[in-house]
Amino acid sequence: xxRTQRFGRAVAFPLFFLGLLVAWELSITVFKIPRYxxxxxTEVAVAARADVPLLLRYTVVTGTxxxxxxxxxxVVALPLGLAIAFSGLLRRTVYPTLVSLEMVPKIAxxxxxxxxxxxxxLPKVIIVFLVCFFPIVLNAVAGFVSLSEELTRFTRATGxxxxxxxxxxxLPAALPQCFVGFKYAxxxxxxxxxxxxxxxxxxxxxxxxxxxxxxxxxxxAFAAIFLLALLGLGMFGLVTLAERLLxxxxxxxxxxxxxx
Amino acid sequence: MPHIDxxxxxxxxxxxxxxxxxxxxxxxxxERGEFVSLVGPSGCGKSTLLLMIAGLLAPSDGxxxxxxxxxxxxxxxxxxxxQDNTLVPWRSVRRNIELQLELRGMDxxxxxxxxxxxxxxxxxxxxxxRAPFELSGGMxxxxxxxxxxxxxxxxxxxxxxxxxxxxxxxxKIRADLQxxxxxxxxxxxLVTHSIEEAVQLSSKVCIITPRPGxxxxxxxxxxxxxxxxxxxxxxxxxxxxxxxxxxFHRYGEI
Ligand SMILES: Nc1ncnc2c1ncn2[C@@H]1O[C@H](COP(=O)(O)OP(=O)(O)O)[C@@H](O)[C@H]1O
Ligand SMILES: [Mg+2]
Numbered sequence: 001x002x003r004t005q006r007f008g009r010a011v012a013f014p015l016f017f018l019g020l021l022v023a024w025e026l027s028i029t030v031f032k033i034p035r036y037x038x039x040x041x042t043e044v045a046v047a048a049r050a051d052v053p054l055l056l057r058y059t060v061v062t063g064t065x066x067x068x069x070x071x072x073x074x075v076v077a078l079p080l081g082l083a084i085a086f087s088g089l090l091r092r093t094v095y096p097t098l099v100s101l102e103m104v105p106k107i108a109x110x111x112x113x114x115x116x117x118x119x120x121x122l123p124k125v126i127i128v129f130l131v132c133f134f135p136i137v138l139n140a141v142a143g144f145v146s147l148s149e150e151l152t153r154f155t156r157a158t159g160x161x162x163x164x165x166x167x168x169x170x171l172p173a174a175l176p177q178c179f180v181g182f183k184y185a186x187x188x189x190x191x192x193x194x195x196x197x198x199x200x201x202x203x204x205x206x207x208x209x210x211x212x213x214x215x216x217x218x219x220x221a222f223a224a225i226f227l228l229a230l231l232g233l234g235m236f237g238l239v240t241l242a243e244r245l246l247x248x249x250x251x252x253x254x255x256x257x258x259x260x
Numbered sequence: 261m262p263h264i265d266x267x268x269x270x271x272x273x274x275x276x277x278x279x280x281x282x283x284x285x286x287x288x289x290x291e292r293g294e295f296v297s298l299v300g301p302s303g304c305g306k307s308t309l310l311l312m313i314a315g316l317l318a319p320s321d322g323x324x325x326x327x328x329x330x331x332x333x334x335x336x337x338x339x340x341x342x343q344d345n346t347l348v349p350w351r352s353v354r355r356n357i358e359l360q361l362e363l364r365g366m367d368x369x370x371x372x373x374x375x376x377x378x379x380x381x382x383x384x385x386x387x388x389x390r391a392p393f394e395l396s397g398g399m400x401x402x403x404x405x406x407x408x409x410x411x412x413x414x415x416x417x418x419x420x421x422x423x424x425x426x427x428x429x430x431x432k433i434r435a436d437l438q439x440x441x442x443x444x445x446x447x448x449x450l451v452t453h454s455i456e457e458a459v460q461l462s463s464k465v466c467i468i469t470p471r472p473g474x475x476x477x478x479x480x481x482x483x484x485x486x487x488x489x490x491x492x493x494x495x496x497x498x499x500x501x502x503x504x505x506x507x508f509h510r511y512g513e514i
Contacts, residue, residue: 169363249391
């Protein structure tokens with residue numbers, strides 16, 4: 001009984017997804033939608049198979065931009081978030097600056113960076129960096145400044161020094177909020193890379209989508225979109241895995257809280 | 261010389277709407293080994309007073325001394341149970357108790373036996389390896405109590421530790437609390453708004469007036485220990501409860 005239930009839950013999503021693809025396939029026949037407007041899923045698969053090497057190479061290109069931009073953002077934003085949280089001066093100067101910059105759509109900078117730096121990897125990495133940087137800093141700041149009054153006082157009453165208090169209380173207490181930023185950034189990283197490629201590039205999945213659409217080959221464009229979706233899922237999956245490894249307690253706590 | 265000497269202590273908070281007179285002036289003397297309850301209506305400054313005794317807040321006026329020395333900064337020789345417990349979700353019950361020791365730079369391995377005894381006393385030994393969020397509210401408060409006691413504090417400050425619990429659980433933890441105090445005779449200051457709780461547990465009850473809290477009176481509770489159900493049903497117990505109740509009735513609080 002339990003086993004069939006679990007099986008039912010596991011297959012529910014794949015079955016539903018497959019159903020959507022079938023509905024897509026059928027509606028094209030029913031509504032007689034021409035191929036150059038919307039291809040069938042089967043046509044997308046056939047077209048993609050014929051272009052596998054290039055699609056894979058471009059996935060690596062876009063993936064590299066995404067992962068590099070994300071990694072650099074993480075390495076810069078996390079320490080900066082910490083510094084802002086623990087320095088009153090930075091909290092009054094850098095922090096409000098970042099909050100106002102957060103309102104600017106980062107992607108608006110893309111044409112400028114590309115005009116400065118050309119069609120290569122660097123401007124894309126910078127765009128992805130910008131897209132990921134803000135959610136990571138802002139959530140890190142929020143995480144590190146929001147320690148409860150009770151825990152702050154408890155820690156003080158033990159006489160613990162800065163470092164001990166940091167590693168035993170402040171850091172673990174801030175991690176769940178930090179991960180909100182990590183995950184949000186992971187979801188948007190490949191968006192940044194794709195749009196940067198639209199604006200100026202000679203390779204990558206975004207570039208491929210533009211070329212295919214220009215050539216009236218939406219089937220190929222959809223194949224690239226599918227790969228971009230996989231790339232985004234992969235990023236998000238990795239961060240979720242890290243979350244599961246680093247703060248399993250937060251996940252169990254959320255699960256229990258959610259149940260009652 | 262009293263163990264804790266609270267002299268003409270006043271606390272004002274500066275807020276956006278101007279200063280708030282939260283507490284005092286009040287003078288209270290606590291002897292070593294006493295169990296003292298602070299009873300008063302919500303907002304009269306009881307938590308504020310506990311924080312000042314712990315050195316976590318400075319009085320605006322007057323002074324607090326411990327064994328003749330004025331409290332000038334955060335004291336590290338107290339055990340505090342805050343109104344919201346300080347159990348962290350990333351550690352099991354046992355590791356939460358050890359946290360108190362680790363933050364003090366002590367090796368918790370040296371205190372295994374003591375932690376076991378504490379857990380045994382409050383009936384949590386089977387839950388030592390559970391996370392706090394897997395425990396009921398009453399169990400969490402018991403765990404928080406162990407956390408506040410494990411470093412053998414000189415003074416224990418309890419801020420409405422049983423406030424959010426159901427009546428039955430409250431009775432049980434009161435009994436645990438009393439047993440532990442009778443064993444250790446640590447100085448305890450308990451903030452509560454339950455008059456019965458104060459009479460049952462305390463050697464002395466301080467009645468605090470509505471905000472800004474002042475000391476209305478001190479009542480010594482001369483009832484035999486341990487104060488179990490038979491004591492609670494005695495006419496003497498009832499007399500203490502109504503005596504304190506009358507005071508709050510006069511203030512229009514009940
Ligand atoms: N940090 C603070 N800033 C401003 N007002 C405060 C602060 N802490 C407490 N107060 C005020 O002081 C009064 C006493 O608070 P508290 O000690 O928490 O009361 P009690 O614990 O008796 O309910 C309340 O009116 C409260 O609003
Ligand atoms: Mg209070």
